[in-house]
Amino acid sequence: MSKQWASSNNGAFKRQVSSFRETISKQHPIYKPAKGRYWLYVSLACPWAHRTLITRALKGLTSVIGCSVVHWHLDEKGWRFLDMGKQLGDENDFLEHWHDAAGGIKTAKDDTSTSFASIKNDSQRFMVDATNEPHYGYQRISDLYYKSDPQYSARFTVPVLWDLETQTIVNNESSDIIRILNSSAFDEFVGEKYKKVDLVPEHLKPEIDAFNSWVYDNINNGVYKTGFAEKAKVYESEATNVFEHLDKVEKILSEKYVDLKAKNGGVDGKQNIFAVGDQLTEADIRLYTTIIRFDPVYVQHFKCNFTTIRDGYPFTHLWLRNLYWNNDAFRYTTDFDHIKLHYTRSHTRINPLGITPLGPKPDILPL
Template sequence: MLGKWSSADGSFKRQRSVFQEPISSDHPVFKPAKGRYWLYVSLACPWAHRTLITRALKGLTSVIGVSVVHWHLDAQGWRFLTADEQTRQKAFKDGIFESQAGGIASAKLDKSSHLANVANDSARLFSDATFDPNQHAARLSELYYKADPDYNARFTVPVLWDTQTQTIVSNESAQIIRTLNSGVLDEFAGEEATKIDLVPSELESQIDEFNAWVYDNINNGVYKTGFAESAAVYENEVTNVFAHLNRVESILSEKYGKLKQKYHRLDEVLAHYYTVGEQLTEADVRLYTTIIRFDPVYVQHFKCNFTTIRDGYPHIHLWMQNLYWNNAAFRLTTDFDHIKLHYTRSHTRINPLGITPLGPIPDIKPLVD
């Protein structure tokens, strides 16, 4: 059962995450360990993207494995690809799962000019999706039913899975990234370990406050706009999205001005150019996954077309470019092919012909000094 997207008045209602357990030495079941936990993600989904970025930033790519579902979401939910044992052995031998994007390299292999020729049933292993090495599941739904045989809602990503007890730890992205940032798994990271703290105590209240209004009005706002099923609801939601983008632009504009007075070179400015404080925080991670999708899909597919980020919001645009081009954790986990294909081929009520626009070109502009 996938559940309804909209309520009776035509407005989008986001499903509440059912599984929300932490990993902790004090937890009766979910103790810290290397190789015990596994992430199931979609490269197209902004909520799942948060967890991939955090996993990479914290140096946990060798601690927590990743499987990637197919970009096409059909009536039965997310699916994996199957692979014979020889292919699986070669994949692990070649270290394919060491990459921060979970073994997916389609952004490098399949350029946007080819998107129109990719069918919804495309089965390119490690390009369209990976397989599930834990439960050998064909569908994400199988993991949900394994964790709860009576589960009756949508099968959402991300999923943090415990391979030891064979159940879901959490399917709430906000909680998962807090768990990954908490440090409970840092000791297992070895040489990949980093000292990054995305929620430093002195900034936590500011981060929480920023996240709260960004989530409701921008992260979820684009969905409330795109899935609106009445003109009145759509017009209200799209206006609200851009009002809050204006708010972010104002914050970053003021910050950029102060940094320019403090530092002389652009690279020095960009080293401190973040939404909360002068360091990379969870607030940047959570906002980025919406902004990076804005021009490629939200403008046309969700009708968020007052303007684009690149043309209408110079300070947000620079902030996004800085994260993408100057931080591999953001760049290597961003797959524009999965993003474009998923939205335009999966939402048949919005785009019944399933034609994937080739633009914008480029997906993201280069960062120019």
């Protein structure tokens, strides 16, 4: 995810292809599983990075793979860290903070700030706006890219999965990273309950891949194609397409709720319905990171405003709230302040005054 985006002659948004696509496995000649060898660099605002944080938590890898968080404000030089080395004191305190069972993110709140006006783009609140970079003292994500490849010339995106041993980027494609984290590569370092977690079970993989394919193009990336459209005709076409596919998601989830109600004689807030099959899968994670941002950001900022999730999609809304309120890996990796501030302060072509809307209130409704 980057501040600048590519645009074709017809005004349509074009997403950059990721450059680093290695994996981690016992069979790999270089990148073999190890505790403490790999590090994840993320933005709490970015939906693609958010996928990796959720998966890391669900698989019990918060004490195996460390994490650093960039500042929510993306300036003309890209993502940055805080320069807080002198204030940090003890690196072990940092590591302990980011390795808790909820995924290491302790900034989640039931509602966001009552005012954003006093928060400046250059704010330096440690563990609130961002962390430092603890290994090399780097100031920018770009430093990691140049360390990996001095000739690198594309944009500097997150997430980044880094190898501390070879000091290079293993992978910067979120869909690859979540598959790496979900694999059995790190099973020897986690407890038994996490070894049983499989977000891409073999019997559901074809259905998960098919679901991910149309969700990615039409919803995950669809909101960006809508918001970054530079011609009205392109915008109208993309916005219509997003909501046509949200309708498709709603139909899938509504049919599942009807089936559950018929089987159980009712549905309460603790009975989860999932996008594919009858268990939590990668499909839920990849859809969630867009839907959780929809009402707080995409409705107003990207002009995806046919309706909101909470008002127009009752079954998708229930699915979303079940994931958020009933699973710490989703709730405690979701930071609405980072989400709102990033989009509204970083995309100056879309929001030149940099005023961050306070609503909707609350950011997410209770069950």
